[in-house]
Amino acid sequence: MDELKVFCPATIANISCGFDVLGVALDSVGDEMVVRKTKEKGIKITKLIGQELPLETNKNVAGVAAVALLDAIGYREGFEIEIYKKIKAGSGIGSSAASSTGAVWAINELLGKPFSSLDLVKFAMEGEYLASGVHHADNVAPALYGGFTLVRSYEPLDVIKINTPDKLYATVIHPQIEIKTSDSRKILKTSITLKDGIKQWGNVGGLVAGLFIEDYELIGRSLEDHIIEPIRSILIPEFNKVKSESIKAGALGGGISGSGPSIFALSKGENTANDVAEAMRNVYKNIGINFDVHVSKINPQGIKTID
Amino acid sequence: MDELKVFCPATIANISCGFDVLGVALDSVGDEMVVRKTKEKGIKITKLIGQELPLETNKNVAGVAAVALLDAIGYREGFEIEIYKKIKAGSGIGSSAASSTGAVWAINELLGKPFSSLDLVKFAMEGEYLASGVHHADNVAPALYGGFTLVRSYEPLDVIKINTPDKLYATVIHPQIEIKTSDSRKILKTSITLKDGIKQWGNVGGLVAGLFIEDYELIGRSLEDHIIEPIRSILIPEFNKVKSESIKAGALGGGISGSGPSIFALSKGENTANDVAEAMRNVYKNIGINFDVHVSKINPQGIKTID
Numbered sequence: 001m002d003e004l005k006v007f008c009p010a011t012i013a014n015i016s017c018g019f020d021v022l023g024v025a026l027d028s029v030g031d032e033m034v035v036r037k038t039k040e041k042g043i044k045i046t047k048l049i050g051q052e053l054p055l056e057t058n059k060n061v062a063g064v065a066a067v068a069l070l071d072a073i074g075y076r077e078g079f080e081i082e083i084y085k086k087i088k089a090g091s092g093i094g095s096s097a098a099s100s101t102g103a104v105w106a107i108n109e110l111l112g113k114p115f116s117s118l119d120l121v122k123f124a125m126e127g128e129y130l131a132s133g134v135h136h137a138d139n140v141a142p143a144l145y146g147g148f149t150l151v152r153s154y155e156p157l158d159v160i161k162i163n164t165p166d167k168l169y170a171t172v173i174h175p176q177i178e179i180k181t182s183d184s185r186k187i188l189k190t191s192i193t194l195k196d197g198i199k200q201w202g203n204v205g206g207l208v209a210g211l212f213i214e215d216y217e218l219i220g221r222s223l224e225d226h227i228i229e230p231i232r233s234i235l236i237p238e239f240n241k242v243k244s245e246s247i248k249a250g251a252l253g254g255g256i257s258g259s260g261p262s263i264f265a266l267s268k269g270e271n272t273a274n275d276v277a278e279a280m281r282n283v284y285k286n287i288g289i290n291f292d293v294h295v296s297k298i299n300p301q302g303i304k305t306i307d
Numbered sequence: 308m309d310e311l312k313v314f315c316p317a318t319i320a321n322i323s324c325g326f327d328v329l330g331v332a333l334d335s336v337g338d339e340m341v342v343r344k345t346k347e348k349g350i351k352i353t354k355l356i357g358q359e360l361p362l363e364t365n366k367n368v369a370g371v372a373a374v375a376l377l378d379a380i381g382y383r384e385g386f387e388i389e390i391y392k393k394i395k396a397g398s399g400i401g402s403s404a405a406s407s408t409g410a411v412w413a414i415n416e417l418l419g420k421p422f423s424s425l426d427l428v429k430f431a432m433e434g435e436y437l438a439s440g441v442h443h444a445d446n447v448a449p450a451l452y453g454g455f456t457l458v459r460s461y462e463p464l465d466v467i468k469i470n471t472p473d474k475l476y477a478t479v480i481h482p483q484i485e486i487k488t489s490d491s492r493k494i495l496k497t498s499i500t501l502k503d504g505i506k507q508w509g510n511v512g513g514l515v516a517g518l519f520i521e522d523y524e525l526i527g528r529s530l531e532d533h534i535i536e537p538i539r540s541i542l543i544p545e546f547n548k549v550k551s552e553s554i555k556a557g558a559l560g561g562g563i564s565g566s567g568p569s570i571f572a573l574s575k576g577e578n579t580a581n582d583v584a585e586a587m588r589n590v591y592k593n594i595g596i597n598f599d600v601h602v603s604k605i606n607p608q609g610i611k612t613i614d
Contacts, residue, residue, distance in 0.1 A: 021512060022512065150516060151509060160517075160525065190500060190502075191500050192499060192500075193499075194496065194534070195497075201328060201507050202328040202458065204515075205329065206467060208512045208516050209467050209469055209519070212515075
């Protein structure tokens with residue numbers, strides 16, 4: 001096998017109470033990539049369709065992640081990569097993570113899987129560092145593992161796959177305004193009250209428990225964020241209205257996707273997720289900002305090969 | 308049925324990363340209580356063996372909790388309570404919670420179970436308030452539900468029962484020094500860094516996930532507390548040595564039980580838990596403080612009737 005075509009899912013990081021630790025993979029939104037063995041050593045990005053992004057290997061997140069993988073095996077192989085971007089850069093649903101993880105996952109397959117999923121997370125994190133200045137793993141982990149993932153610890157890196165209830169759907173609205181990850185990090189406070197901390201880890205425990213026992217109501221009750229959301233949501237027009245109308249339309253709960261500007265809601269069942277999409281559209285249709293809305297089943301598998 | 312004899316388990320609250328939210332019930336350590344219907348309305352504590360504690364209903368945690376229950380049904384019934392204390396007051400393994408929960412659980416049984424477990428938690432919390440000045444639920448919840456419990460939220464009160472892996476044992480050493488819950492609350496800081504908060508909720512997620520998937524190593528890795536333990540442990544002689552020797556002896560991890568002074572460790576299997584007990588004894592045997600050591604399987608059921 002010398003060539004692989006893969007689907008690289010969009011992901012929601014910072015799931016509400018799970019700031020910096022909980023992420024989830026989507027199923028109907030994602031990039032496609034073709035990765036091909038070459039005789040020449042090294043990584044070449046030969047095509048990049050759909051977005052204005054750099055083709056130079058060391059400036060492209062997929063290139064940087066792929067090089068990190070090659071470095072780990074002595075830089076003896078060569079691959080060319082075509083990227084068909086469907087996730088908009090800066091949308092807050094893991095655009096850079098999709099490219100980074102797609103590259104390293106496909107190369108690992110073509111090499112006969114010398115690396116574990118955890119290794120691939122580490123390589124892909126180099127792409128995240130290029131994109132945001134932070135080695136964060138909460139988008140690349142769900143893209144690689146599928147479903148919900150918990151990054152329990154960074155030192156050492158510890159990624160845990162959480163059970164994904166079958167009827168869980170995500171609805172995401174992407175208002176097309178620009179919020180840089182670095183900017184949205186800067187506005188956060190470096191300290192929090194112990195009281196808010198206790199609420200947050202109570203909710204993380206509740207959310208993880210709810211996912212395992214498939215208690216949709218508990219999942220909904222646990223989608224609370226007393227720390228990050230109140231600060232970051234002021235950067236997102238009509239955030240509170242989108243959230244409250246989503247819940248009125250039947251969503252279990254929701255929050256900011258990644259560092260925004262996308263807003264996500266989780267629902268039980270596709271019909272409800274579609275109702276939530278309609279409610280989100282109704283909030284945004286008259287405010288003069290372009291937007292996309294996605295409805296997706298939770299993707300239990302992560303990156304996969306496609307024809 | 309006019310009379311019931313019950314076993315009221317000791318409990319470990321503040322399980323490491325799960326400060327204020329995670330607790331667990333023990334199986335071989337606990338109080339016994341006899342609760343008997345009376346013709347006279349109201350609650351009377353008729354016996355209190357094993358500890359110097361007040362018999363007056365409104366000064367006794369079991370009395371106060373039982374009155375809270377009676378108030379909820381119009382104060383039409385009457386019960387007398389005998390308490391055989393085996394858990395030392397102030398030991399940090401839920402002595403007051405055992406009495407409060409035992410009373411309300413037994414009365415609820417004798418009345419034909421008009422109340423849910425969550426209702427009983429609320430009544431028993433009145434006993435905790437009398438004992439510590441705080442309406443905390445992280446001891447009474449595991450005593451009533453059994454196994455591991457998560458208090459996700461206090462307003463509204465939301466208690467979730469977490470799966471308990473079958474081979475999980477606790478070892479607890481109780482150094483007989485006095486630390487008042489109110490004092491050990493006072494030394495805590497009211498704010499924490501966001502960075503430590505993220506580590507803490509990552510570990511709570513990891514611990515809850517580890518309990519559900521019965522991954523003992525993950526449970527062990529998640530028993531980290533970067534926030535409370537570094538502050539409170541200075542009140543407990545040789546805390547660090549007890550913890551490190553427990554881990555050397557095979558424990559998965561451990562921490563402060565409740566607000567101390569007891570120290571707990573969790574282990575896979577009874578043999579290891581016994582080795583950990585020996586390691587704990589070896590640390591304490593020459594430092595001139597009296598101590599008790601308990602080894603117990605995790606109690607999956609909570610309070611139960613006995614003959």
